[in-house]
Amino acid sequence: MNRPVAHLVGVLGWPLDHTLSPTIHNAAFRRLDLDWIYLPFPVPPESLGDALKGMRALGLRGANVTMPHKESVVAHLDALSGDAEELGAVNTIQEVGGRLIGHNTDVDGFTAFLASDAGLSMEGKSALVMGAGGAARAIVRSLDHTGATEIVVACRDVAKAAWVDELSGKARAVGWADAEEAAGVKDLVVNATPLGLGGEDALPGARFHRGQAVVDLIYSAGNTPLVTRARAAGADGWGGLGMLVHQAIASFRIWTGQDPPAQVMSAAALHALGGIRHKRDDTDS
């Protein structure tokens, strides 16, 4: 007699040194007593097509997709949902009757983070988005949908931000030199660059004040210098863990049809982040 087989999902990325996604999802599967397993799949760019064929052959129920595959994976899928199609980027694959459907839960993840963690309505508000990569696209789409009236995207190479006009009539791209001034006057500032990962302040000249919200998409056990400085100036400051957990919640719902325990996911991520920080400290010493 065939024994029931666990449902398998995972994350495709390269490299995948410090991914928190297996920890977050497996904690939720355990808490809900679901027979699902989430594994990391380090896949180099030249093997992405083979990995997708493997997913189909092995009957994986889905996968997350992270750097550098979010855009290149589109060519290997059977269909895209709304946000994924609009952004040309996928972070979640769902298997439905042998077909692989691409979704983008970064948009909903940021929207849910703003509403439920930050308690911030963007209706009639302005925003600065630092960076013009994949995460910035998702943030701009979320801000456009949640009522922001002005969205400024600051980037080093404005030519790389041609997508801004296409994605939102309320958004415009400016050069990096304009970021500091904009940061002082917008209601919301979002760092969607890797600046800060090395402990540096992503925008040292920015002057924040009470009434603003500053979100650094980088997730770490402690606050980044940008968030620390924003809070010291009286602004609300948030790291990227909230968005990470909310995009994971959306992926989980797509795969299982169930609501995962958000607190369990957050606690598991925080615990793992502490471990990652300690490992890095050990390596540094």
Ligand code: NDP
């Ligand atoms: P991308 O590589 O797609 O984009 C990075 C952007 O940052 C590019 O516009 C790049 O500009 C810019 N950038 C890089 N270095 C600098 C610099 N020194 N000065 C100014 N701009 C710079 O990455 P993603 O958009 O996917 O991710 C961005 C950050 O957001 C990462 O730290 C990632 O970990 C985080 N993230 C967090 C999520 C969460 O859930 N919390 C979800 C997704 C991302 P250029 O093109 O000129 O190099």
